[in-house]
Amino acid sequence: MLWQDWVFSVGSWIFVAALIPTIRGKQKPEISTSLTTGTVLGIFAIAYLTLNLWLSTASTLVTSASWFILAYQKHRQE
Secondary structure, X not given: OXXXXXXXXXXXXXXXXXXXXXXXXXXXXXXXXXXHHHHHHHHHHHHHHHOOOHHHHHHHHHHHHHHHHHHHHXXXXX
16 A cells, blocks of 8 residues: 555545534535535546545545535525
8 A cells, every 4th residue: 555545545534524614514615616626526536546546535535525515505505
């Protein structure tokens, strides 16, 4: 296993942890911000997958999903 996989994976989990207060809170980012970020992270996850960076793929998919959850929550607010 590559050390880079661990670095990317830990970084993604930190981002997920940082998003939890926003997911649980009342104020949400704009839908366009959440959709763009979630989409780009999804593309990153595909790139990690092609490099066989399994931990990075999984953690980045969770981060991407977190941003899509925020987009959904913002949509429901409006």
